[in-house]
Amino acid sequence: MTMNKTIAAVTTTIYLITGCCNVAQAKTSTNTIAPNVSVFDSAIYRDLFGTPEMRSIFSDENQIKNWLLYERVLASAQAKYGVIPKANARKIEQAAQFKNIDINALRAGTNKxxxxxxxxxxxxxKKGGRAVSNYLHWGSTTQDVMDTATVLEIRNALKLLDKQLADVIKLTAQLSEKYKRTVMAARTNGQQATPTSFGFRMATYMVEFYHHRQRIAELLPRVSIGQSTGAxxxxxxxxxxxxKVEAEVNKQLNLNVPIIPWNASRDHFAETLAVVGLINGTLSRLATDINNWSRIEVGEVKEGEGGASSTMPQKKNPRASEFMxxxxxxxxxxxSGALEITDHADTRTGSPWIAEWSxxxxxxxxTSESLNRAERMFSKLKVYPxxxxxxxxxxxxxxxxxAVMQYLAVKIGRDKAYKMVKAAIKKAKPNQTFRQVILSNPTLKKSIGDNLDRxxxxxxxLGAAPEMVDRAVRTVKKGI
Structure with a gap:
């Protein structure tokens, strides 16, 4: 096999594995490409770092289609108001199609x-001839095309995350209701505090996920704005x-007209990163708890799916919480890059804009993959009351x-009750239970009387924990 054929075969294989362009392009490509060095593109790791649905939204093909969509819509809007001839707009509609784009040529030009x-x-x-070249991209600029495409991608990506959040909320709501009276130790600073319920703990995550959906709903109108105002x-x-053309472009793309062009104003993109980042904050807290509760020494929950060890036959690692x-x-x-992308100077600066692309x-x-992990974990979570x-x-x-202190506080005041119980505990002997401490203290024993068992x-x-769970579940279910 000649060197060129070898390169073509390797290139075709890589394209087909990674899905970075369509099959026809893969078969005809004879250009070398760099090996996959990122987990996001790796043929081995990529499915661990992004869902297929989210990958499709940000794929090269979808991005190119959005760029072309912008050019078609711009021409249509300009033709409507007589800025360019309608006949030429129709030619642009025909020529600005994904099938007419040579990916290799586009990559080479982009590199240059x-x-x-x-x-x-x-x-x-090249595809449309002079009828197209005379009017394509009329009055526009590169940033218009790319920014509007990014907005379209973000809008769809936020809607996907919202759907995933709704799925996770349903599962956490079920666990919250089922275990709202299942007693467990509340731990603060790694130590047992007072009783709580497993359902109550689940409800705290559920409500955070609900808040994330609210933030997405509030963000969508602000971020769904087009950019079509030129250099x-x-x-x-x-x-x-x-x-009028600007308004029509946004109307056709189902976007809002910006209050003012946002070439250097990237606050809504920074807000997007912050809102999506907060979802990971909840997932991280959840993952830490599940991982801790899954320890053999604790054993209060176990992930239904687990990862085997390559050398220890007995191990089943909590992979979902690990990956989250x-x-x-x-x-x-x-x-942390949210602030970096806002650091433009004058009307536009290239460097912070480039950072957005990644x-x-x-x-x-x-975030999509982490929510996918959470959904799978909750659907198979094993709970051990x-x-x-x-x-x-x-x-x-x-x-x-x-509980004892609060009972006494009603009679003698909170401060005195606290000091009385604290002093008794300090005198406890090794391995002496709290019950034994009370019974060995005449004052406590007399004050508590027959109420000790209760x-x-x-x-x-549990206080009002079960009722608070019910209230939380009712609230979030209204928004699902």
Whole structure:
């Protein structure tokens, strides 16, 4: 086999594995490409760092189609108001199609210019001839095309995350309701505090996911704005019908008209990174708890799916929580870039804009995969109420000290009750239970009387937790 045929075969294989362009292009390509060096594109790792649905939204093919869509819509809007002839707009409609784009030529041109749109226009002009080249991209600029395409991608990506959040909320709501009275130890600073319920803990994640859906709903109108105002945003090159053309472009793309062009104003993109990043904050907290509760020494829950060890036959590692935590760390790095992309000077600066091309799709890929992990984990989560009860009993009843204190506080005041219980505990002998401490203290024993069993029963000290779970579930279900 000749060297060129070898290169073509390898290139075709890589294209087909990674899906970076369509089959026809893969078969005809004889250009060498760099090996996959990112987990997002790796033929081995890629499915661990992004869902197929999110990958499709930010794929090269979808991005190119959005660039072409912008050019077609721009021409249509300009033709409507007489800025360009309608016949030429129809020619642009025919020529600005994905099938007419040579990916290799586009890549080569992008490498040379540092932007893809100049070459994209050249390829469309080549297909359409002078009828197209005389009016394509009229009054527009590269940033218009790319920014509007990014907005279209973000809008669809946020809607996908919203759907994933709704699915996770349904599962956490089921767990919250089912285990709202299942007693477990609440832990603060790594130590047992007082009783809580497993359902109550699940409800805290559920409500955070609900808040993330609210944030997405609030963000969508702000981020769904087009950019079609030309080189420096003034519409000077479009002429006196510029504002009408701008409104029509956004109308056809189902986007909002910006209050003012946003060439250098990237606050809504920064907000997008922050909102999506916060989802990973919740997933990270959840992952830490699930991982801790899954330890053999704790054993209160177990992931239904697990990862085997290559050398220890007995191990079944909690892969979902592991990956949610790892992906959250990756998200934090990208969330820090939110401020970086706002650092434009004058009307536009290239360097912070370039950072968006990586930060935005990667943040969405990370988050979509993490939510996918959470959905799979919750759907198969194994819960062990008896182990939770056993772990609570490890405190030897001391986790109920507040319950005793509060009972006494009604009679003698909170400060005096606290000091009385605290002093008794300090005098406890090794391995002496809290019950034994009370019974050996004449003052406490007399003050508590026949109420001791009731006060030391964790099920009696859940407070309003079950009712709060019900309230939370009712609230979030309204928004699903």
């Amino acid at each position: 210019v540092g932007r893809p749109i100049k070459t994209l226009i050249k390829l469309v002009n 420096v945003g003034t519409l000077a090159a479009t002429g006196p019908k510029g504002l 935590s790892g992906l959250a760390r990756m998200a934090r790095v990208r969330m 930060l935005i799709p990667e943040m969405f890929l990370i 008896e182990r939770m009860k056993q772990n609570l009993e490890l405190s030897q009843g001391y986790s109920m000290s507040q 006060l030391l029963n964790p099920e009696n000290y």
